[in-house]
Amino acid sequence: MSQIKYIAGKEPHAKESRVVFKNVDREGWDQSIETYIEDGGYEQQQKAFKMEPGDITEEVKKAGLRGRGGAGFPAGLKWSFLPPNNDKPVYLICNADESEPGTFKDRYIIHQDPHQLIEGMAISCYAVGAKLAYIYIREEFPEGAQILETAIEEAHKKGFLGKDILGSGFDLEIYVHRGAGAYICGEETGLIESLEGKRPYPRIKPPYFPAAMGLYLCPTIVNNVETLCHVKHIIGSGGEAWSKTGTPNNTGTRILCVSGDVQKPGYFEVQVGKVTLGEVINDMCGGLKKGRKLKAVIPGGSSAKVLSADETFKVGRGDDEKEITIWDIPMDFDTLAACGSMAGSGGVIIMDDSRSMSWVINNLNNFYAHESCGQCTPCREGSLWMKKITDRVVAGKAAPSDIDQLDAVARNIDGRTICAFGEAASWPTESFVEKFRDELVADTNPELEEAFVNAESLTAAVNLK
Amino acid sequence: MALEVPPELEKEIDERITHYPVSKRSAVLTVLHALQHHFRFISEESIEWAAAKLELEPIKVLEVVSFYPGIRQKAPGKYHIRVCRTLSCAMAGSYELMDSICEKAGIGRSGVTHHDPVALSEDGKFSVEFAECLASCGTGPVCMVEDDFHEAVTDVDALLSQYK
Ligand SMILES: Cc1cc2nc3c(=O)[nH]c(=O)nc-3n(C[C@H](O)[C@H](O)[C@H](O)COP(=O)(O)O)c2cc1C
Ligand code: SF4
Ligand code: FES
Numbered sequence: 211m212s213q214i215k216y217i218a219g220k221e222p223h224a225k226e227s228r229v230v231f232k233n234v235d236r237e238g239w240d241q242s243i244e245t246y247i248e249d250g251g252y253e254q255q256q257k258a259f260k261m262e263p264g265d266i267t268e269e270v271k272k273a274g275l276r277g278r279g280g281a282g283f284p285a286g287l288k289w290s291f292l293p294p295n296n297d298k299p300v301y302l303i304c305n306a307d308e309s310e311p312g313t314f315k316d317r318y319i320i321h322q323d324p325h326q327l328i329e330g331m332a333i334s335c336y337a338v339g340a341k342l343a344y345i346y347i348r349e350e351f352p353e354g355a356q357i358l359e360t361a362i363e364e365a366h367k368k369g370f371l372g373k374d375i376l377g378s379g380f381d382l383e384i385y386v387h388r389g390a391g392a393y394i395c396g397e398e399t400g401l402i403e404s405l406e407g408k409r410p411y412p413r414i415k416p417p418y419f420p421a422a423m424g425l426y427l428c429p430t431i432v433n434n435v436e437t438l439c440h441v442k443h444i445i446g447s448g449g450e451a452w453s454k455t456g457t458p459n460n461t462g463t464r465i466l467c468v469s470g471d472v473q474k475p476g477y478f479e480v481q482v483g484k485v486t487l488g489e490v491i492n493d494m495c496g497g498l499k500k501g502r503k504l505k506a507v508i509p510g511g512s513s514a515k516v517l518s519a520d521e522t523f524k525v526g527r528g529d530d531e532k533e534i535t536i537w538d539i540p541m542d543f544d545t546l547a548a549c550g551s552m553a554g555s556g557g558v559i560i561m562d563d564s565r566s567m568s569w570v571i572n573n574l575n576n577f578y579a580h581e582s583c584g585q586c587t588p589c590r591e592g593s594l595w596m597k598k599i600t601d602r603v604v605a606g607k608a609a610p611s612d613i614d615q616l617d618a619v620a621r622n623i624d625g626r627t628i629c630a631f632g633e634a635a636s637w638p639t640e641s642f643v644e645k646f647r648d649e650l651v652a653d654t655n656p657e658l659e660e661a662f663v664n665a666e667s668l669t670a671a672v673n674l675k
Numbered sequence: 676m677a678l679e680v681p682p683e684l685e686k687e688i689d690e691r692i693t694h695y696p697v698s699k700r701s702a703v704l705t706v707l708h709a710l711q712h713h714f715r716f717i718s719e720e721s722i723e724w725a726a727a728k729l730e731l732e733p734i735k736v737l738e739v740v741s742f743y744p745g746i747r748q749k750a751p752g753k754y755h756i757r758v759c760r761t762l763s764c765a766m767a768g769s770y771e772l773m774d775s776i777c778e779k780a781g782i783g784r785s786g787v788t789h790h791d792p793v794a795l796s797e798d799g800k801f802s803v804e805f806a807e808c809l810a811s812c813g814t815g816p817v818c819m820v821e822d823d824f825h826e827a828v829t830d831v832d833a834l835l836s837q838y839k
Contacts, residue, residue, distance in 0.1 A: 426697050476813050
């Protein structure tokens with residue numbers, strides 16, 4: 211393998227460990243299958259296709275790979291939920307919807323290294339017995355969809371897809387399916403409905419766990435782009451060796467996408483739990499903007515609860531328990547959960563002291579109000595209601611009690627909906643009110659209190675414009 | 676009036692439908708994308724054509740058309756622009772970008788939100804809408820003009836002048 215060099219100015223940071231992003235911004239790299247094969251591409255597929263499918267799942271379990279799409283659910287475990295003695299077809303879907311605000315990693319895999327994804331998918335399909343697979347890609351990646359279709363065609367010609375792949379007797383077709391601009395298509399059951407040609411209304415779980423009743427009511431595995439790429443590397447190094455990177459229960463590498471108020475936003479593939487939020491901000495992203503102080507961080511995509519720069523966090527258990535500041539949070543699934551938020555999709559949004567928290571939460575509430583699929587009343591009405599309240603806060607037309615109302619609306623969505631969008635929409639508001647209540651209240655007008663209490667402010671139908 | 680779909684386009688659509696061997700209905704977005712790409716928006720005739728092609732009731736196509744922000748029922752400008760509105764881009768100046776695009780393209784800013792109605796310039800050259808996070812939050816503000824993606828957009832004159 212040739213020495214890896216990166217495009218000048220786009221070199222990985224010294225604290226990165228590039229695995230899935232090895233070829234992103236690589237000098238002399240292109241998306242062609244020739245380049246990929248020259249670099250050892252499709253070797254892992256050849257190795258995997260000589261293994262028993264069940265042994266691949268075992269390797270993925272040993273690796274401890276947790277889903278990179280949002281929930282962090284162990285991939286091997288998910289695969290083993292496929293019903294035993296199943297006689298229906300099994301489908302695999304790659305979730306390339308990449309729609310969680312703050313997340314921009316799958317974009318680079320798709321655009322710069324499509325064959326890595328196809329190889330990862332082929333191995334995963336073989337492991338779970340799926341002969342038909344789809345890549346559900348958001349409509350706003352038109353070039354990405356084209357690149358993937360070209361790559362699939364190339365892989366076909368070389369015999370890595372199609373009939374009797376590599377003489378294994380295994381057949382596989384992968385197709386690219388384009389969405390149409392709706393965030394809810396990232397939710398796996400909404401995605402499945404969308405792929406069936408319907409409105410993407412999420413299905414209720416149970417019973418509609420995709421592994422049992424997914425696409426066309428057949429067993430279906432849905433995994434994120436980055437998750438499926440890792441499968442290739444797990445076969446390459448073996449699950450055990452792969453699990454040595456990262457930290458226990460938080461194994462491997464993952465891509466952090468950093469945006470907002472830092473000198474150099476960008477993407478960084480790091481060993482999970484081996485870098486702290488402070489290192490991400492100060493070392494990798496060149497620190498905050500000049501003269502600015504850190505105010506808040508959303509650590510795992512917009513649906514993750516916000517962390518305030520002023521809080522301290524209790525992490526670790528038993529003798530290891532300690533209190534840490536925001537700067538010392540290791541970026542892993544378990545610690546971020548212990549800090550009351552989540553690692554989510556890896557999208558880290560940094561806000562400095564120039565930002566109004568009322569404005570920020572209003573921006574996010576706009577997003578959720580627009581993206582609710584509308585199936586459940588608490589989510590449909592509540593997300594719009596939260597938007598309208600924060601519209602008023604930002605416009606200086608809210609009363610202090612509106613902030614309590616805002617919190618109450620959020621808490622009446624959370625836990626009362628068909629899909630996890632309900633939590634995704636309410637957690638931001640709940641956490642901003644909890645951590646920045648004084649600031650939100652300061653943006654309201656006490657004089658309006660009396661006028662509002664009896665009238666519009668307690669209904670969803672307020673129209674100020 | 677029946678929709679006039681050129682034979683090459685129909686051939687491409689027929690090929691794409693084969694990607695869904697289990698259920699033709701699954702091809703509905705795919706067919707709509709192809710029709711929208713060619714006709715610029717989805718008319719009633721397009722809905723009927725897609726329904727007939729996929730052997731569905733037209734209402735089954737309409738319910739999809741009316742749900743997705745990526746499918747339009749009205750004609751956009753010659754170049755349709757989508758500006759990312761979500762948090763990271765907003766912090767990087769996407770609302771200012773929207774103001775500037777509207778001003779320079781001659782579009783009334785006040786009516787512009789998402790999708791419907793499509794806000795059109797008087798000469799019909801540009802139309803614009805807000806879109807939600809386009810998955811490039813580190814290089815905001817970002818926008819799409821038709822299928823072209825633009826990052827860190829600061830010079831709106833330079834952006835618009837690429838489109839004749
Ligand atoms: C509202 C909502 C939006 C989601 N959007 C995405 C997305 O854009 N991409 C993604 O991979 N997963 C998304 N997910 C998570 C998926 O439902 C699913 O858990 C994931 O694709 C599983 O893959 P993984 O186990 O490999 O992470 C979303 C979930 C919810 C509730
Ligand atoms: S929670 Fe919201 S997005 Fe999810 S099904 Fe209900 S209305 Fe739709
Ligand atoms: S916020 Fe604009 S691309 Fe994500």
